[in-house]
Amino acid sequence: MENHQLKKVLVVNGPNLGRLGVRQPDVYGSENFETLREYCEQWGTELGFKVEVCQSDDEAQMVHWMHEAADTHTPVVMNPAAFTHYSYALADAAHMVLDAGVPLMEVHISNPAARDAFRKISVISPVATGTITGMGLYGYKLALEAVAHLV
Numbered sequence: 001m002e003n004h005q006l007k008k009v010l011v012v013n014g015p016n017l018g019r020l021g022v023r024q025p026d027v028y029g030s031e032n033f034e035t036l037r038e039y040c041e042q043w044g045t046e047l048g049f050k051v052e053v054c055q056s057d058d059e060a061q062m063v064h065w066m067h068e069a070a071d072t073h074t075p076v077v078m079n080p081a082a083f084t085h086y087s088y089a090l091a092d093a094a095h096m097v098l099d100a101g102v103p104l105m106e107v108h109i110s111n112p113a114a115r116d117a118f119r120k121i122s123v124i125s126p127v128a129t130g131t132i133t134g135m136g137l138y139g140y141k142l143a144l145e146a147v148a149h150l151v
Contacts (some may be wrong), residue, residue: 007048007146010038011140012065014053014081015069035139040084043141047148059087066093070100075151077105077143084112084122095127103129103150106145108135 037053044051056062062083069076076085076097083090084106097104106124111134117120125131132139 007050007151008072008074009044009049009051009144010065010069010076011051011053012051012062012078012080013061014079014083015057017079018055018057018083027049027120031137033121035066036140038095039137040140040144043144045126047144049144050142059083062087063089063093066090066097069104070096073100073102075102075105075147077140077147078128079107079109079140080122080124082125084108087125088123091123091127094124098127098129103147105129105146106131107139107143108133110134110140 007051013033013036017036033055040051040053054064054065062080066076068074070093074097076094078094080087080090094104104127106122106128108131112122119147129150130143132142132146135142
């Protein structure tokens with residue numbers, strides 16, 4: 001694969017992540033989504049990436065972003081949020097990213113395996129290159145570093 005200098009990486013966030021800092025700060029921390037965006041852009045720059053951070057509560061929009069990433073061979077860091085547990089459409093679209101020959105890292109701010117029973121199931125993990133959980137926003141940095149290693 002090409003050198004990762006100035007390579008675009010898409011950081012996709014699912015439902016309710018636009019409410020970081022407000023929603024369950026005991027679980028997701030007190031930093032807001034704009035802070036996450038700034039961190040990811042900074043970490044990406046340090047790795048030679050142009051990072052685009054997006055968030056949607058709409059499953060169809062997330063599927064569309066995966067299609068675009070597959071078509072443009074863009075690596076993805078994805079926090080599918082609640083879609084983790086049941087969105088086969090998103091899992092199929094994520095698989096297309098891998099089929100395009102680029103990594104897709106799944107990231108979760110909390111550790112879903114240590115939470116409610118329904119959160120222990122991920123339909124995304126089986127199609128992701130790797131998964132990072134329970135590291136707070138720092139997990140995104142680890143996921144970006146993994147992408148840099150892989151490309």
